Amino acid sequence: MAEASRTSEARRDAVFGRWVIFSPARSRRPTDLKSHGPANPSPGPDDGAPKPSCPFCLGRESECAPEIFRVPAPDASPSWQIRVIENLFPALRREAEPPAPEDEEPVGAGECAVRGFGFHDVVIETPHHEVRLWDLDAEGVGGVLLAYARRVQQLAEHPAVKYVQVFKNQGASAGASMAHSHSQMLGTPFVPPSVNSRLNCMKEVFESSGKCSLCAIQSKDILVSETHNFSAIVPFAASYPFEIWIIPRQHSSYFHETDQDKVLDLAGLLKSMLQKLCKQLNDPPFNYMIHSAPFGLSSSCLPYTHWFLQIVPQLSVIGGFEMGSGCHINPVFPEDAAKILREIDSS
Amino acid sequence: MAEASRTSEARRDAVFGRWVIFSPARSRRPTDLKSHGPANPSPGPDDGAPKPSCPFCLGRESECAPEIFRVPAPDASPSWQIRVIENLFPALRREAEPPAPEDEEPVGAGECAVRGFGFHDVVIETPHHEVRLWDLDAEGVGGVLLAYARRVQQLAEHPAVKYVQVFKNQGASAGASMAHSHSQMLGTPFVPPSVNSRLNCMKEVFESSGKCSLCAIQSKDILVSETHNFSAIVPFAASYPFEIWIIPRQHSSYFHETDQDKVLDLAGLLKSMLQKLCKQLNDPPFNYMIHSAPFGLSSSCLPYTHWFLQIVPQLSVIGGFEMGSGCHINPVFPEDAAKILREIDSS
Ligand SMILES: Nc1ncnc2c1ncn2[C@@H]1O[C@H](COP(=O)(O)OP(=O)(O)O[C@H]2O[C@H](CO)[C@@H](O)[C@H](O)[C@H]2O)[C@@H](O)[C@H]1O
Ligand SMILES: Nc1ncnc2c1ncn2[C@@H]1O[C@H](COP(=O)(O)OP(=O)(O)O[C@H]2O[C@H](CO)[C@@H](O)[C@H](O)[C@H]2O)[C@@H](O)[C@H]1O
Numbered sequence: 001m002a003e004a005s006r007t008s009e010a011r012r013d014a015v016f017g018r019w020v021i022f023s024p025a026r027s028r029r030p031t032d033l034k035s036h037g038p039a040n041p042s043p044g045p046d047d048g049a050p051k052p053s054c055p056f057c058l059g060r061e062s063e064c065a066p067e068i069f070r071v072p073a074p075d076a077s078p079s080w081q082i083r084v085i086e087n088l089f090p091a092l093r094r095e096a097e098p099p100a101p102e103d104e105e106p107v108g109a110g111e112c113a114v115r116g117f118g119f120h121d122v123v124i125e126t127p128h129h130e131v132r133l134w135d136l137d138a139e140g141v142g143g144v145l146l147a148y149a150r151r152v153q154q155l156a157e158h159p160a161v162k163y164v165q166v167f168k169n170q171g172a173s174a175g176a177s178m179a180h181s182h183s184q185m186l187g188t189p190f191v192p193p194s195v196n197s198r199l200n201c202m203k204e205v206f207e208s209s210g211k212c213s214l215c216a217i218q219s220k221d222i223l224v225s226e227t228h229n230f231s232a233i234v235p236f237a238a239s240y241p242f243e244i245w246i247i248p249r250q251h252s253s254y255f256h257e258t259d260q261d262k263v264l265d266l267a268g269l270l271k272s273m274l275q276k277l278c279k280q281l282n283d284p285p286f287n288y289m290i291h292s293a294p295f296g297l298s299s300s301c302l303p304y305t306h307w308f309l310q311i312v313p314q315l316s317v318i319g320g321f322e323m324g325s326g327c328h329i330n331p332v333f334p335e336d337a338a339k340i341l342r343e344i345d346s347s
Numbered sequence: 348m349a350e351a352s353r354t355s356e357a358r359r360d361a362v363f364g365r366w367v368i369f370s371p372a373r374s375r376r377p378t379d380l381k382s383h384g385p386a387n388p389s390p391g392p393d394d395g396a397p398k399p400s401c402p403f404c405l406g407r408e409s410e411c412a413p414e415i416f417r418v419p420a421p422d423a424s425p426s427w428q429i430r431v432i433e434n435l436f437p438a439l440r441r442e443a444e445p446p447a448p449e450d451e452e453p454v455g456a457g458e459c460a461v462r463g464f465g466f467h468d469v470v471i472e473t474p475h476h477e478v479r480l481w482d483l484d485a486e487g488v489g490g491v492l493l494a495y496a497r498r499v500q501q502l503a504e505h506p507a508v509k510y511v512q513v514f515k516n517q518g519a520s521a522g523a524s525m526a527h528s529h530s531q532m533l534g535t536p537f538v539p540p541s542v543n544s545r546l547n548c549m550k551e552v553f554e555s556s557g558k559c560s561l562c563a564i565q566s567k568d569i570l571v572s573e574t575h576n577f578s579a580i581v582p583f584a585a586s587y588p589f590e591i592w593i594i595p596r597q598h599s600s601y602f603h604e605t606d607q608d609k610v611l612d613l614a615g616l617l618k619s620m621l622q623k624l625c626k627q628l629n630d631p632p633f634n635y636m637i638h639s640a641p642f643g644l645s646s647s648c649l650p651y652t653h654w655f656l657q658i659v660p661q662l663s664v665i666g667g668f669e670m671g672s673g674c675h676i677n678p679v680f681p682e683d684a685a686k687i688l689r690e691i692d693s694s
Contacts, residue, residue, distance in 0.1 A: 317522040
């Protein structure tokens with residue numbers, strides 16, 4: 001469909017099975033309320049000196065919750081490059097008793113409650129307050145991704161952990177409460193709702209077409225960039241304007257099983273996508289999430305589970321329509337967003 | 348569980364089947380970024396004179412998209428009390444050709460796209476710029492609810508409309524672009540994702556227990572208030588702090604079939620809940636959504652579909668964990684929120 005002739009269109013994707021409404025006209029609506037744009041742009045290098053009160057800064061390690069492991073600085077100084085620590089205000093608690101096997105899979109779909117057992121960790125991506133993830137070189141970004149993978153691997157060995165959600169909040173309107181560059185992961189004693197619906201949808205697609213939904217993506221129109229091992233696309237039914245998915249080109253269920261060479265390749269692509277978003281959208285707040293498979297999946301599920309990393313710049317506020325229906329309204333067609341992102345120089 | 352001994356707990360509800368993590372400790376975490384609180388409190392009566400530029404104000408009708416119907420002012424003046432109009436920047440377009448029957452239920456769960464056909468309407472709740480919905484008397488609020496029901500009824504008669512999402516955005520951080528008190532509805536040519544998952548979850552509960560998930564709610568701990576026909580509760584697995592559901596006490600699938608007396612009863616309860624939220628949470632931005640059944644449901648589905656109205660004050664920003672996993676983290680236990688809301692005088 002030619003760009004000029006585009007009006008509204010509704011699309012359903014083959015990964016989450018969600019409908020999204022594309023409506024370019026929506027971006028022209030007026031407002032008499034305060035701007036919806038990025039209310040709090042992320043801190044950048046211009047922000048100046050490290051905040052003396054930031055517990056994530058080098059030298060303030062004692063103000064943090066316990067360290068799980070660290071990646072030492074490459075120059076063999078006493079310093080560190082990355083720290084994985086416990087979250088001091090965890091949503092789920094590692095000290096809580098894990099749910100007993102009979103609580104784990106409560107019968108039926110009725111109400112149920114389990115103890116708040118789980119792991120909530122923070123990954124401090126750099127010792128320096130003013131450095132953003134995409135200011136690091138590809139090796140630096142790769143170190144962060146490898147730290148995720150290593151920690152996910154550790155959590156996968158706990159029998160009561162069913163899933164680990166790895167995510168990053170950058171900027172206050174993306175939910176961040178700490179400015180110092182970091183990400184988080186939460187190991188849950190249940191398979192979260194979106195993971196379940198993703199698996200169900202991909203299973204249905206596989207059963208009807210014999211294909212993995214992500215392996216089946218062909219369109220060059222939505223491609224932003226490609227490396228030997230990964231593709232970066234704006235998904236066919238993106239819920240958010242300029243949303244990007246980075247997908248391994250070879251079918252693979254678990255993020256944490258990615259080998260070191262591939263992780264480095266991923267790191268380069270992730271850095272370049274974050275740079276493109278930063279340039280095109282003026283340093284927007286954003287989130288990224290790694291969508292992997294739940295642990296202990298039966299081997300029959302592996303052919304249709306395929307991990308990917310989703311990047312979502314936060315450009316608008318969600319309203320009652322999205323909250324009520326689960327259907328998003330996106331003013332930017334994926335093909336148009338992909339074209340714009342393809343054309344930006346990321347260096 | 349006694350309030351003092353509460354740490355974290357994970358709960359799954361019997362309506363959407365979603366897990367929610369309750370973690371009171373989370374509310375104590377520090378921030379070095381700008382406040383997450385209501386960034387843009389809703390305009391109140393103190394805001395003063397009507398905005399000369401507001402197209403929703405009395406006398407500016409010609410600046411609006413076409414009117415669908417109006418509720419005349421009670422005093423038989425040429426004025427109006429409520430107007431239902433077309434949205435000037437619609438997400439879906441009534442002029443578009445409705446999807447052909449073969450597009451309507453695309454085979455399989457794969458990618459699909461349909462023309463952007465649908466109805467996007469605005470309900471102007473009052474002619475006066477500075478009046479908020481809960482400033483109206485119960486009859487006034489009832490008039491708004493009856494206008495929703497009347498318009499939903501009209502849309503239900505269109506063969507290509509599968510669902511109507513009625514919703515209200517109040518305040519910029521709840522997504523509102525217009526300050527003048529209004530709500531919206533979107534009639535979609537597909538059943539939206541959350542409606543599907545709600546139906547599937549309630550069906551499973553019904554099949555395993557023989558009960559409608561909403562009729563089965565018993566607990567007095569989560570009750571905020573009750574009238575002859577409706578209960579207001581903080582749901583057992585509320586995704587958001589101080590979220591309220593108003594539920595018809597008698598099993599009923601469709602909101603728009605509620606009779607006039609019951610609507611008036613609902614209006615009084617809705618007004619009182621909005622007043623309580625306004626008092627307790629200092630005039631927060633909020634959304635409300637009516638969750639009803641899709642049109643043309645087979646009669647075998649009616650025993651487990653039960654409509655309700657969900658009110659969500661917007662107190663915090665969603666982060667990557669929620670976006671990725673679909674699982675919310677709520678720092679306030681429903682029993683605690685219900686107790687606080689019960690005790691506030693709403694008058
Ligand atoms: N000294 C210290 N040692 C160890 N850890 C420390 C610490 N000081 C603070 N922390 C932790 O560091 C984390 C920083 O995380 P983010 O800035 O990404 O967002 P946060 O988790 O606060 O909430 C956002 O993300 C979550 C999850 O998506 C949403 O629930 C929420 O609404 C949104 O604001 C916090 O979780 C905090 O508990
Ligand atoms: N003169 C006129 N005549 C008729 N209609 C007019 C008009 N001038 C403006 N409008 C319409 O009035 C509506 C006002 O709606 P709201 O303030 O509730 O939020 P909006 O729909 O902008 O977006 C919020 O809600 C939607 C749906 O939830 C989210 O997609 C979005 O991100 C969020 O900001 C707009 O939809 C606008 O198109």
